[in-house]
Amino acid sequence: MEDRPQRLNRFIPKTRRGRIAATLALLCGLLAIWWLWSGDDSAPSAGALIEKSQVVKREPFASTLNVMGTIAPGNGIDITAPFDGTIKSIRFAYGDLVNQGQALAELDLSELEQSRNEAESAYLKAAQASNDMTSWTSGPEMSRARRAVATAMFELKDTENKLRETKALLDRGLVPRSEYDGMVQQERSRKTSLETAQEDLEATSRRGQGPNRRMAELELKNAQLRLGKLAGQFGSAILHAPDDGIVVRPPVGQGEGAASDPLHVGSRVSKGQLIGTIARAGGLGVSFRLDEADINRIKTGMPVTVTGPGFNDLSLAGQISSVAGEAGKDSAAGTGKASFTATARLDALTPEQARRVKIGMTAMVIVIAYSNPNAIVVPPRSSARCRTSSDRHGAGSQDREDGPQNGGTWPCIAHRCRNSLRPEAWRGSGVVRCGAPCSGNALILPPRRLSNATLSKRLARRHRLC
Template identity: 35%
Template sequence: MKHWAPLWGVGILHLMTKLRAFAHFRRKTRWLVALVITLVAGAAIAYVYLPSSTDTSSQKQWVRVEPQLLENRLGLVGRIQAATSLTIAAPFEGVIADVVVTEGQRVKRGQPLLSLDTAQLDIQLRQALTELLKAQRTVQDLVEWENSQDVARVRRTLTNAQLSLSDTERKLVDTRALFERGIVPRMEVDTLEQQAKVQRLDLAAAKEELNATLDKGTGENRQIADMELANAQSRYQALQVQQAQRELVSPFDGIVVRPLVQGSDKALSIQKGTRVTQGAPLFGIINLEQIQAVARIEEADLHQLYEGMPVQITGDGFAGLSLQGQIKTIGVQGRSSESQGAGVNYDVLVAIDPLTPEQRQRIRLNMSAKLAIVTYRNEHGLAVPAGALRQGPDGQIFVTYRRELRDPAQQITVTPGYAVPQGVEVVGLDAGYVEISGQQ
């Protein structure tokens, strides 16, 4: 018993020491858990109620805006056509003397195409010259009509009638005096009176004939002669012009084509020795100096176009080339589309600026073309992203603006304009930075 008593007391003392250490550890653990719970709760409150600077910076950003060229373009699809084409016709009836071009050949302005024989035309020309000379002589005679032989003859007749009448009247006076004295019989007086009466009639007739003859050089006769002379001159000059056209040349740079004979599907054979009539089509020349593009536009887009608008023309067939032009005409009468329910289309004709020689070599008629029509243009416009525009409580549109990034932000009221590829055009804003939301 004495031996075991000290051992039992030592064990109790050791157990009490451990219990006191465990109690102290529990108190420290309880404070540590409370501290952790407090920190977690504070972090949660801060996350919920305080804005995150990282979040804000990811949702909003500042974008530089400054004046630049703003354009809106309307795209159409069309084809290249010749602005003008001309049919070269035979200026007179004759035989083809020579042909120096072929179908499809490119020709320059003034280049010879073919020549005609003028043998038959020369005969007509000489005949016309004869008629012209006759008409000129007739008019010249009428101009000097008062001194003509016909007028001189009639005047001589009138003078003779006057002299004869004067002589007869003098004899009649003498004979009457002798009759009163009883020297001559009454019959001689009666004879002279009858002779004077006839001569007075002859004198009146001579005067009328002189007036009629003088009238031939004036009035309608002169007008007729002048018109005949004018006709003869015109006929002769027309034949001279035809003779000068015996060699036909191209009026402009273009391509030679064969025109179809009217009322027939066959083209006229143009070769040396072929007889052609006046006005017969010989060649067609398609002008390459001036071309145009033809496209169609729907009625919904028609309000955007007007004559004179600039147009840029490109195409797969002439890749790398950009042609410039302007709208020449817009169709007045619409064309109904074949598709059911489709709207009306209108023709748009675009005049293309003159081509350079290099461009002419690559452009072909009926090539497809893409037309970019500038419907709006501002050389010094300012556009902002749509996300930068905000509406205030008063309905005003504003942007958050900084002239430089280091400057404080301010709200600037702006007036929105056209929507352009760069964003929305605005008025009332200078170059600087605008704030946009990344979510928009």
């Protein structure tokens, strides 16, 4: 029987290459055994969770909305035609910077003079009618009616006297019966004439009282107002700039009072027609459209930041001044989605800024829908495993259906507002859980599988961080 050293020598390679191969095989075996042992010790079971944490800092947080717009007159004064007429002269060009009181245009007065003459004629007629009503009782119509009554009474009295004389002669047989009958018939006619004259007198007297007199007074007042209004328009034939600013062209074909053709000498304008708008210096704004998905995020008073290719090194501040409550008529024509017009008023510009920013320039509007200068911000992946229930900011707290605490709740990040980069965490006290806030500088992020006992211990160790 071979001794032990001889048996070992039978397994040892005789060559140098063989010994190297055996050594490598031994090392691989040891490495495999170590890997299997470490994997069994650290591999999570089906019901285990592994905690993951991350330390974050407080920093400013903002949720913004970027849209394209156009520089527009934010605070303007409309210039309208004071009366119907034609343009006699124009002393400005659209886009010019004008001063308060500067003459802009002059209207021809020929049509205004004709209208004033007609108004004056109507006033004189109304004044005469009112005077007649005031002195109606002593006026010509009442006098004529009274004379008619007096004449009828005199004729009746004369006929009655003749009738008595004829009756006396008839009794004495000096006149025939037919003559007496004729006088009786004449007396009846005179009585009828007197009654008619008296009725006419009463009707004429009523015409000078009550509604007729009130109508005459109102017609006189209306004629007087119209004449005064037309006379006052003679002083507004020359249009002046009401304030310093830039003359902006009126919208063509938009609105009832907008000019349909370019303004020129000889063009006809109607009363109230918009000739231009004075955009006050430092009162510019931005007009832009919002998609129906963003309209409810924007409220009046929200701050905005405006930049543009024409003034790219300037950043203008302002705030939302108005948001349309109705979609534009042509918004859904091509895209199939409704859009709403909104405007933002810029803060007062410096003279240098006002010189560079022109009305009609393209502008990039950044609307700050939400901001917090001292927020706890976490990466989006930190809450990737949590189910989100929406809140008023568009995001919300998270839940896990398979958690053991509070009816299915695992520790996770609860965030309230999400921008394009990261969410903001709610602030409070205690360990961060679904639906629970955190006020510290460390947040417990969504866990992996770990045993409940280990999880409780690690949560206790992390509790001091929040």
